[in-house]
Amino acid sequence: MEKTFVELKLFQVKPDKLEQFEAVIERVSAEQMKCDGCVSVKYFKRFYTIDGVELGEPPRELTKIVKCVKYYSWWEFDTRENYGRAIKTFFEKYNRELQRLLTAPFDINSGYSM
DSSP, X not given: OOOOEEEEEEEEEOGGGXXXXXXXXXHHHHHHHTSTTEEEEEEEEXXXXXXTOOTTSOOEEOOOOSSOEEEEEEEEESOHXXXXXXXXXXXXXXXXXXXXXXXXXXXXXXXXXX
């Protein structure tokens, strides 16, 4: 399997901004897929937890929002250089708009897939 360069972002979204965030992300993800070297873009909203669940049982659904709602993105590239160019564009176009919807700046982790 060929290794790809991957970025994982954590977004902590304000509870009253969920619809706005999801609308922005729908638009953003379509643009992200158009970046040179982009292999895939995926987003998910944290709905479930395994805390307090017996092993082998399905995760339990989260029932209340404490401080924020967590969303994660997985952005995958063929090379680190293509990722570098794409993340520059991402910050220039979307950072300010996204930050207004978050409780804290988003967290970015990146590296090569295994």
